[in-house]
Amino acid sequence: MVQRTVFFISDQTGVTAETFGQSLLTQFDGASFNRITIPFVSNRKKAEEAVRKINLTAEAEGQRPLVFSTLVHDELRDMLHEANGLYLDFFDAFLAPLERELGVKSSHTTGRAHGMSANVDAYNFRIEATNYALNNDDGAHIKDYGKADVILVGVSRSGKTPTCLYMAMQYGVFAANYPLTEEEFESGKLPSALDSHRKKLYGLTINSQRLQQIRKERLDGGRYATPQQVSFELREAEKLFKKYGVPTIDTTEMSVEEIASTILEHTGLERRFRP
């Protein structure tokens, strides 16, 4: 079996280096990777330290590690090139063709990708959207639906809250959510507070086995996690979605990223922020 230590080297947070490396590593089924992130490699001393760690690992394991780097400065990049690893550098590979295409030199500047200075306005949108998601979680402040870009509707633990938060933090989208409970199931109606916001509604569905499993992990016992209760709630929610023509997405097999980007794609919502 393939086993290898992997370094993510960055002069900034490491988020980009990790995303970059991670998406490639997932293409190697059955391989086992030991992942180490070294962020803030922004000077010679830190670069030397990183090289030392890579070389020690190569020696200890008898094979060279993989090194995914997003170092911007040529000098530091050259130092890492000399380490005993397979050095894959993001900027090495793509900056040159981009410079040729755009006819300008890149700034070779550290720390832009996830820095705040680049876009204070966008950053404020993100914070505003996050606060909005927190304040409009689970129907707490019904009055604020007017400001929502989208309102997620679904039974408890169908994924509403993390999806709203992710949409806020990743896209700056104002996402509220409304939980379907006994009240809606008994009346067979959505609350009147949602009447004027019907076009913003998006329903989350989930398969009953998975929902039962999630609920069991949260609370021990009780009616909340019984197969009967879970199936009942999902059936009633389904009826409401049909009755009100609410588009739905099945979250059973999806990550929060997938749910959020699918909703964005389907609704055509504009993002206000790019991390």
Added chain:
Amino acid sequence: MVQRTVFFISDQTGVTAETFGQSLLTQFDGASFNRITIPFVSNRKKAEEAVRKINLTAEAEGQRPLVFSTLVHDELRDMLHEANGLYLDFFDAFLAPLERELGVKSSHTTGRAHGMSANVDAYNFRIEATNYALNNDDGAHIKDYGKADVILVGVSRSGKTPTCLYMAMQYGVFAANYPLTEEEFESGKLPSALDSHRKKLYGLTINSQRLQQIRKERLDGGRYATPQQVSFELREAEKLFKKYGVPTIDTTEMSVEEIASTILEHTGLERRFRP
């Protein structure tokens, strides 16, 4: 001035393609980019549609767009290669050297990077950590500090909540937060509930102009955003951090990503999740 339309093409959510492209684009100061994400390009029909959009843009603008792609399937990638754009493909560039190094073929499989199926346990950690951050926001449930990996302490609007949420969603870290208010400033003490968790405390500081600006954007008028009040709170918070030996980070110029990864780096906290 350089102006260009940029496409992010993905057979999945587009998160990786966007991160990939974005970190390169930020290296071109002063250039202006119109960004379009096309996610879920998972079959020939959708690839044709993407090619059409790229070609129409090239024609309309008289210059070819930049195309950042993370398409995994060779067939779809070949189709996009034919579009009238500068095609920069993540997998094109890096899969071959990785395959050579590891001595195995990659699986060329769609949708691993942000898919849930790959790691259900990690996914559950993420949800648990997110719920934890929500339930332990602003000192609401003091009893749960035992479960915290880290407890962020700071005055109102210093960045505690978004940082906790980000640490949960990006790293699966259990981050609580405790707001410093009149109570602490008057007594000059941290609450006794934090006594047994001193080693987990991490202080957020921020410069007073920036804090004033943030608070002004949130609430109109009032003592809360006056220079006097803001300076007073920050000074008192600083005293508390010194008194209790709480490490601090100045969030004034930092994005949430930067704050979170710096804290992770300084504390040596292990991440439980990699997106």
